Amino acid sequence: MPEFLIDYGWWILGLVLLALELALPGVFLVFFGIAALIVGMNVFVLGTGWFGWQQQIIAFVILSAAAALLGRRWYGSKSEVGDADQLNRRTARLIGRQAVLTEAIVDGRGRVAIEDGWWTVTGPDLPVATHVRIVGADGSMLVVEAA
Known part of the structure; x- marks a missing residue:
């Protein structure tokens, strides 16, 4: 595997997922993109000697689940409040x-x-x-x- 992908692969994956979030409807890929960027930051700080690929995958899965749960809680509470039912009904x-x-x-x-x-x-x-x-x-x- 090229050294470039080992050092920056998570950063690239995170940015690609965030870019896809802009192109696709819904709010879903942003949580995986954030998790990939966090793992990439940890790889950058700790290095691959201390933070092997197995730990990186496990960290990505755990961070993705945590980000998705926090995002659901955040967006779930926002969608219940507001005048969305009267959005296009001025009368x-x-x-x-x-x-x-x-x-x-x-x-x-x-x-x-x-x-x-x-x-x-x-x-x-x-x-x-x-x-x-x-x-x-x-x-x-x-x-x-x-x-």
Whole structure:
């Protein structure tokens, strides 16, 4: 085996795995890449005399498992928190807010201005400038009632 691969093989493997992580979907290879870089650092510090290939393989397996478990714990706790269920549903985040009618609700339809947009609303017939509360959403249309 070439001397170059013995000295830098783990570093090369770690960097290749990290590069593949960027190209492939998901978060999986990063843990193996980190483990390979740690083993490579230990080979660099301890040398192959003290840290033979058998110990390197065992260390890589143990570090990979530990990194994967820690990563799962880290990413698992992050995925449970947040507004991911409302990511592409702008109308869902408006439920419960109050607005003022800018166009009267006639025959069940009117308009309100909220933030930087105009929204079509449905609800009971109400005059312009009435305060309404958003109680639901039907696609891109908001359902309102008098506040």
